[in-house]
Amino acid sequence: MSQSLQFITPSRAPYFTLPKFPRRSCTRFPVINLPNTKRSITITPSLSSFLHATSSRSLPSGNSQTGAAGVVSALSVGATGIEVDAVTEAELKENGFRSTRRTKLICTIGPATCGFEQLEALAVGGMNVARINMCHGSREWHQTVIERVRRLNDEKGFAVAIMMDTEGSEIHMGDLGGAASAKTEDGEIWTFSVRAFGTPRPERTINVNYDGFAEDVKVGDELLVDGGMVRFEVTEKIGPDVKCRCTDPGLLLPQANLTLWRNGSLVSERNAMLPTISSKDWLDIDFGIAEGVDFIAISFVKSAEVINHLKSYIAARACGSEIAVIAKMESVDSLKNLEEIIQASDGAMVARGDLGAQIPLEQVPSAQQKIVQLCRQLNKPVIVASQLLESMIEYPTPTRAEVADVSEAVRQRADALMLSGESAMGQYPEKALAVLRSVSVRIEKWWREEKCHEAMELPDVGTLFADSISEEICNSAAKIGKSAFGSVSLSH
Ligand SMILES: Nc1ncnc2c1ncn2[C@@H]1O[C@H](COP(=O)(O)OP(=O)(O)OP(=O)(O)O)[C@@H](O)[C@H]1O
Ligand SMILES: CC(=O)C(=O)O
Ligand SMILES: [K+]
Ligand SMILES: [Mg+2]
Structure with missing residues (x-):
């Protein structure tokens, strides 16, 4: 945890920090000038990609000097420089400290x-x-x-x-015999079964990973695939085979999750014990x-x-x-x-x-x-x-x-x-990621400028007397900051 975050909320873990950073070697970057601060600092790529954005949440808005200082101190400051990763470094070079995105992006x-x-x-x-x-x-x-x-x-x-x-171990479909997807049409009859099918597999058959499937379902149940992206109605049970009629057509994807509904309620039979x-x-x-x-x-x-x-x-x-x-x-x-x-x-x-x-x-x-x-x-x-x-x-x-x-x-x-x-x-x-990135940056800027982010009351977290005092000092400092700059996250 960086020093500044400890300063902001000594008794709390930083609000935005995921606890672990990926291992990587630290390559030293040349000294660069950061436009907003006119300060020359050494930037080194680091594991602190989750940390730096935390700080931007806690920054007073409308004051780049304070903001920059906040970010500087919130980054991991080593003996020879501040540690940021290559993407943050590029953002810093381009737009200065206020540009750093706090919303993190995950790609499957x-x-x-x-x-x-x-x-x-x-x-x-x-x-x-x-x-x-x-x-x-x-x-x-x-x-x-x-x-x-x-x-x-x-x-x-x-x-x-x-x-x-x-x-x-929730109930889900097996693969589709190598196919990337399978299209279902309205009214088609598909068979869901715990039987293993040979190759080539019969048309419109789907493997189910859960042995108790045929016992758990009842004729008339609704079977939702992939969170309801495709829906079937159970029409017949023949041993391990469950025949279903497609009611909401769509694309079946390999390993998609299956959920059963009966009379408007979620069915959890033996699968609840998995x-x-x-x-x-x-x-x-x-x-x-x-x-x-x-x-x-x-x-x-x-x-x-x-x-x-x-x-x-x-x-x-x-x-x-x-x-x-x-x-x-x-x-x-x-x-x-x-x-x-x-x-x-x-x-x-x-x-x-x-x-x-x-x-x-x-x-x-x-x-x-x-x-x-x-x-x-x-x-x-x-x-x-x-x-x-x-x-x-x-x-x-x-x-x-x-x-x-x-x-x-x-x-x-x-x-x-x-x-x-x-x-x-x-x-x-890449385009989808770019949309997440630009929307995140825009909304963060909007809430900083318009001071319209969600207000939040946090419970007291100081457990020791000393912790409570530190917490109170931080909250008071944040309140002073808020009256001076208009918007400070009291939470962190
Ligand atoms: N490693 C992979 N290999 C092949 N296809 C994949 C892989 N990871 C994801 N996919 C495809 O991308 C789709 C969406 O991925 P996602 O991770 O959301 O899976 P999911 O099956 O919906 O499961 P979950 O509920 O865990 O998100 C999957 O349905 C699958 O078609
Ligand atoms: C991500 C995931 O597992 C889901 O949305 O179901
Ligand atoms: K998963
Ligand atoms: Mg899921």
């Missing part, structure tokens, strides 16, 4: 972005974290991606972290620990217990490791136990894709607002994920509604925004 890496040059283009475009989703691809495939990201960091001065996302971390997930976690990933995101978290268990496991397996555990909020259970899960985790993700299949879609925005706000109050980083720029999988420009959605997440002060299909298999990954 898939076939569209796994090449070294493609990864480099994303890093140049502002990717702070590369996410690998263990639902897809082999461990060897993921290992190659990790190795390329590390090489980018080492050779080119980036500070891109790696997040590994577990598959989880462990949050499956045996395959544990092997993936061992892989992640061995590869030294920076974050492990746990899918379909139901309670704090699983987070505590995983944290103990990591501590025992990787002594001294700082792998951060992110709880993915994508189930009804996670919403019921929100506070205890967030408290136990190092950060949370609003995983709106699957969440939208477990609660009515119209409740997703309020769930997002609640999770983001609670994370802010509990001082945990929070990621808003899924369908931020869904149309950009196919088109080079976003819809106005998507831009408004991204803006709202930034205005709520989400710490990070995540691309999924847009960067994993879309046609315009």
Whole structure:
């Protein structure tokens, strides 16, 4: 943690800091002049990409001198210079200290972005974290991606972290016999089955990973694929085969999640007993620990217990490791136990894709607002994920509604925004990232200038008497700053 952040809130972890930075070697950059400050400082690429933006949240607005000083001190200041990564350095050179973006950007890496040059283009475009989703691809495939990201960091001065996302044991489809997707039409009958199909597989058949599937479903149930992107009605059960009629057509993607609804309620039968971390997930976690990933995101978290268990496991397996555990909020259970899960985790993700299949879609925005706000109050980083720029999988420009959605997440002060299909298999990954970046920077500027960011009351966090005094001094300093400059985040 940087000194300035300790100065701002001595008893708190910085509000924007994800706890771990990717390992990389430190290459010294030449001395440069920073336009806003006229100060000559040495910039070194570093692991502090998450730190510097934290500070911009706490800066008084409308005073570049104070702002610059705040940022300078909030960066990791080594004996010989300030540590920033290559992207921040470019931003600083171009626009000065006030330009530094605080909203971090996460890109899911898939076939569209796994090449070294493609990864480099994303890093140049502002990717702070590369996410690998263990639902897809082999461990060897993921290992190659990790190795390329590390090489980018080492050779080119980036500070891109790696997040590994577990598959989880929720019910999902198998692959599509090698096909990238399968189109369904209204009224078509498809068979969902736990049987293994030979090749070539019969037409319109889908494997399901959960043995109890045929027993759990009832004729008349609604089957939602991929958070409701495609819908079926169960029409018949024949042994292990479940025949379904397509009611909302769309594209089926490999490994897509399946959710059952009956009479307007989510069905959780025996699948509710499946462990949050499956045996395959544990092997993936061992892989992640061995590869030294920076974050492990746990899918379909139901309670704090699983987070505590995983944290103990990591501590025992990787002594001294700082792998951060992110709880993915994508189930009804996670919403019921929100506070205890967030408290136990190092950060949370609003995983709106699957969440939208477990609660009515119209409740997703309020769930997002609640999770983001609670994370802010509990001082945990929070990621808003899924369908931020869904149309950009196919088109080079976003819809106005998507831009408004991204803006709202930034205005709520989400710490990070995540691309999924847009960067994993879309046609315009770099353009989608550029939209996230420009919208983030614009909204941050807007709230600084118009002083319109979300007000926030934080609970007292000083546990010791000395902590409470320090906290009070900081709050008072922030209030003085606020009256002088009009806008200071009292929170940090
Ligand atoms: N490593 C990969 N290999 C192949 N395709 C991938 C890979 N990662 C992602 N994809 C594709 O991108 C799509 C969106 O990725 P995303 O990570 O959101 O997956 P998902 O299946 O929706 O699961 P989750 O709920 O965990 O996000 C996937 O459905 C898949 O088609
Ligand atoms: C990211 C994720 O897992 C979801 O939105 O479902
Ligand atoms: K996943
Ligand atoms: Mg999910």
